[in-house]
Amino acid sequence: MLARFWGTRGSLPVAPTADIIQKKIAHALVASDGRKFADEVEAEKFVENDLSFAAGGTYGGATPCVEIEAGNGSYLICDMGSGLRQFGLDSMRRNAGGHPKVYNFFLSHLHWDHIMGFPFFVPAFDPEAMIRIHSGHPDAEEALRRQQEEISFPVPFDWLRATFEFVTLTPGETYEIDGVKVETKLQHHSHGSYGYRFTDITGRSVIYSTDSEHKLEKMAVEAAFIHFFREADLVICDTMYSLADSVSMKEDWGHSSNIVAVDLCHEAKAKTLALFHHEPTYDDEDIERMHQETIRYEELTRDGPALNVICSYDGLEVRL
Amino acid sequence: MDYSFDERGDAMVVAIRGRVDEATWVAFGVGLSDGIEKAQQARLKRMIIDLTGLDYMSSRGLRVLTVAKREGQEAGVEVELASPNDVMREILAISRYDKLFKITDTVEAAP
Structure with a gap:
């Protein structure tokens, strides 16, 4: 099982x-x-070897798109942010080498930063491609069609040549999708958002939980998130704001903090936390500082096995 | 985790001991609400949370502090923090809660 990050910015x-x-x-x-x-x-x-990641590289700036390699060989992709463009091109290279042209998308929600890459997803023009779009939202098709209407984009959805299927998933159900067990969970965000749990045949699991606010007055419901994250090998988690920002000026903006993510992962006994959905006003040094501070917070509050805290960046691959 | 109340000058002092985490945050919240009510009844303008005996506080405890701050605002009681240990000082800085609360080195130093 492998997670490949194509877009990590919020x-x-x-x-x-x-x-x-x-x-x-x-x-x-x-x-x-x-x-x-x-x-x-x-x-x-x-x-x-000699420079910090922020000094010698960059966390990147594409909006959310994460590929999960697992199951029987079809593509599994979380969200269609601007990182999807690069994934689409790379998948065509792999298709030329014989990879099945079957794309299983899982949408956290339909806000612009999570679907804006779709009009630039070149495999959608391939008549041999099968594109299955899973979402907790029954209006996913409407959202994708609407962003390609003439007022917003020159190429209408109906010009696309791939075969499309829209599948609405229900929280609480477990789905078997091309060799991978998939569960979804409703999260607190404007118009709702959905987290996903992917489990492969060996029992390894990846959680994708972005655009999820954990409300002050609803801390009791976090038990359900701890259960959803339970013993996951990798939790990709919305850590856009500091805790103070998330409960003050940015309250009700629909996002979480690095601190809450660590606590949920500790309680869930998850193995690795990937910080994700980085604040667009942060530069590389800001994100690196946030990563170091999160590692330190994990050390200070650890009461069991260590949680590995990594910081996602465009191009990162995590093999489980 | 346990706590006790002490009226000092114009402030209700709530001394917290132990740690506030997923197991104790509910009781901590009850204690702070109780402290605000006592401060209001005694016509005190401030509630100082004395962190001297606190080992550490996770995000649950920090978020309870925010709830208490809001309850205090409604009751006309300002909530302040005093005497965090080194670990708590780091946690308050990492979470940026040092920007949300007035924090003093000791209870006596609270103005």
């Missing part, structure tokens, strides 16, 4: 400006301290 796609790239290069040159490199491979090793 709300709005972002990209580094020339100024930011210039600062990263300048920082690397100063850090190299006059060292000479035989070739680019050696220089890349220096970047990887």
